[in-house]
Amino acid sequence: MAKIIFFQPHPDDLELFCGHIMHYLAKKSKKKHILKIASLTKGEFGLPGPEYDKFKGELLARVRTHELFAAQSMHEIPPENITFFNYIDGFVPFNREIINKVTGYLRIESPDVIFAPEPIYTGYYHMDHINCGRVVYYIIHKGLIEDFTPNLFFYTSLCPNYFFGFDEKEFDLTYQLLACHKTQNWFFNNLKMILKPQMRYYGTKIHGWKYAEAFRRVYFTKKNLEKNKPSFVPRVFSHFFSSLPWYKAKYPAHLLEKVKVMERARKNVSL
């Protein structure tokens, strides 16, 4: 039995990139694993266009929280296993405050395995994702928690080294999970076009499976550090992509006003 924590910046990230491995670990594996989710935001600004501005903020946060609960119920992960860190969508920081908060959480939970978004060789250029992965990596790399050596896996990595395979008939699970996030259809419609071919490509990386989800296992012990270096092609790709501007939230003034109000309201909310 292992305790496994999945970090995500927004409520739908795990359904996009970790749905199959979560389903296996939560429901199919003979070992009784404990799965928990750490969601840094509630995705409260995740709608396109100014015509949706009136829904953005606390209302969308509430809706997306329930969408997440619905998706996770498919893995039988109950709402009490999901912790929200109350950062605001688009504004996940990388600073002492978030490091302390996540360190406190991990110290209490003491997981054996952690999944988080890839912050270094990333294929997903959103600041919330980068900072989420950076925080988790920093805490383990700097040894901020004594005797804490969890296995760390990054999703959305440009240089995956671990693949979780599944069959054609199981692929539908991805769509069923995504269907729980009804507010995100506008976003998924584009993403679905690359999601399936990408999983099919990853499936070619392991024997015996048609599709796969891909992860980069990160090594921290000295003798394994070499394994963290990607091969030439992903290194060149990462170098090229890392020179592109990251996606950073640029909200219009009236939404920034909403952000300020929400930040004030959440300031004293402890985990």
Ligand SMILES: [Zn+2]
């Ligand atoms: Zn996201």
